[in-house]
Amino acid sequence: MVVRHGKVACECHWAPNTVNTPHDMFSLSKSVTATAIGIAIDEGYVSLDTRIYEKYFPHKLEGLTGKQLEWAKKVTVHDVLSMRMGKVTSVFDDKAKTDWVNGILDKPIQFEPNSDWKYISENAYLLSWIIQRETGMTMTEFLTPRLYEPLDIKIPHWEQSQVGVDAGGWGLKLTVEDIAKISMLYINKGVYNGKRIFSEDWFNKATYPYTKKTYPVFSDNAEYGYQVWIDHEHHDTTYRFTGLYGQFSFMFPDQDACVVITASDTRDGDAISAVFKHFPKAFIEPKELDDKKQFEFKALTSTRAYGPDFMHSLGRRDAKRESKYSNRMMKFVPLPFSSTQGALTYFMWRKKIGGLTDVVLSFDKDNAIMSFKENNSERMTIKAGMNNEYTHNVITLGENELIVDAQATWNRDGSLEFFLYNSGRPQSKRLRFIFKGNTVILKQNSYPGFGALAKFNIEFNMGMNVGSKFENFLDVGGKVFGAFYSDTDTVGRFVK
Template sequence: MKKFVLLVGLFALALSPFNLALAQGDPLQRSTPESQGVSSAQIAKYLEAANEQVDSMHSFMLVRHGKVIAEAWWAPQSAEQPHVLWSLSKSFTSTAVGIAVAEGKLSVDDRVLELFPEDAPQNPSANLQAMRVRDLLTMSTGHQDEVNLREAEHWTKAFMNHPVPHKPGTHFQYNTPATYMLSAIVQKVSGQTVLDYLRPRLFEPLGIAAPRWDESPQGISIGGYGLYLCTEDIAKFGQLYLQQGHWNGQQLVPESWIEQATSKQVSNGSDPDRDWDQGYGFQFWRCRFGAYRGDGKDGQFCVVLPEQDAVIAITANTRDMQAELNVVWEKLKSAFHDSPLPEDPDAQRKLSELIETLKATR
């Protein structure tokens, strides 16, 4: 087994109206699993299975009814250590677009060519002319394959000059450069990188203190990857979406955007047992069991379960991301109950013993 440090909230909070209104920058509240209707024994089973079956887990956080009820870091990871999100960054870029739309800076029906006429080919194809912001959001730009931006001198120009053989909106093709273009669009209409644009609108209200986002040679946040956050930051982002964009009395993201972004906008497969075949929204994936998620290479997940009023944040380094999600469904889906459970000292003791065993062995 792999060595890790696990912290589980083992205290109940006496909640006053003041406590319920967390101050800006405060961490999420902690609570016992049973008080939020979740079995400590089931959490222990999940941790055992994840530790054995996923190579390798880095962190895990489970939020129920807005409160952290379990959190774990596998050494040498820690709560304070930012983690690369890879393509989970895309969901944050989508959020920036949604806020910019709400502020009247752009529309999802704006044509990409009209936003970057200076970078367009001399004779743009009809498909390029038809490409809209919406098509970037849904990974249906009309490309057959991705342009290799890493080998390009100018990333936006390389995207605009890449062949578009399919009519936009008709062909789903996972496309990280499309997300880069969303970032470039937000920067063009706001005068700020997506990182700086989101600081006062998202990161600061959520208490995300030091986000970092890598940039292109043109000084544009990469958008499709390159964002570094801590595990609790990921959990807060998921909780914001679970709360329909509301946070401490503020509407940070419009409810209408949350609904569109997390709904199935395009089909991407038909396998009922595969979480990558359940449909795609605006830079969010639909999951089985009524859930949705942002995800990134090697197993970075922000899974939102509206039916269970729960959020699961995971960081990892694994080649089999479906197996990583399967452990969640197999071990945690049945752990949620509608009402609080009786405090279970025996299950909590066994969970504590498991924690100590896992902390001391590899």
């Protein structure tokens, strides 16, 4: 979505997404968390100089000694906002088992507070804790009358910790238009439709570059403020909200415009380069389109079927096999991860279910129907179109309501393949059932895969370029170390 002067200039979507589809924001959530802190500072709830562990978590300091205690007593709200706290956590720290605050304190010290920069998601969780401690409201409750209602944003879902605190650094779901509205709020220095939401003083603090160089592996060498990225390298100042798997908002204040992207791709550097190749030049040097170009533009921006090759079903039917395998229970060796969701998304949930344990297949005029349980879940049903169309499904996994648009086809080798597009979530799944007598082999693949995610993680955290061949190697590694990954093959049997 491209917005200029408060109006949508251009938008397009991959079906089955629409303009109203909420998307997982991943780290773009942090920018909304920082906005909440800014409003709380304006209202006198929070101070940037407050030493957070001493004020908000004094009981957590009782078991600390020596340098760990000295470090904890120094950390301020500013340090956490600017990612200059001094400790590093892992995205794979299990959110179902750990005390998230202890998960930070238990880590070794990397540097003294405010002496260096390291990006970690748990910093924003601490900020969410602060909002809840100071106001008595969750961050969602705090933001509803202060941000969501003035911007006409439907109150969004935000995943929580075991103790009922909004995650802060991830877990927020927003539509493309929601992101654009918050972006225009920043472009206008805290004012939206004539109403001031946060002070210009907070805007200046949030967009000040406390860290001048972040990750040189990405194309823009962006600076970092308070959960906002700042770019000066290509043109006049640009601000950016960023989340994993290609969630972006590029804000061009000099042009009163923003470009918002949601995606399922880990090639952040390529996305940033593509945007800056065309923007803000397109705003500065507008061109009239002739009839041919107008036609091409409309075709380009029309809603199209979702992209990756493996997600396009042939819709092949096989009446003989459908009769043979219908209404028979298949029991599988359970895996630790969901077979319908991507590993990282699933790993960040506080309440996990597990992998497929049993499946019953059936068929109707237009669909393959998969009735299944994941470990101790309630039985769920996904209908998959066998007519070259997606069938829309809503299922509940753990505490999460999920939209799954699905297709299915029989392959020429006799296997049955399901294509699960998780609308609004970054990873889509391919499930292939291979039948060998009473034995059933379930093969699983994600898009993007483990290799793409691991490649991104290495580039982002180590500042080194990783080639596509190494990405393929990492994909194979994901299969080898399958206990930690959701694309592992598993074996089952017909029991009736």
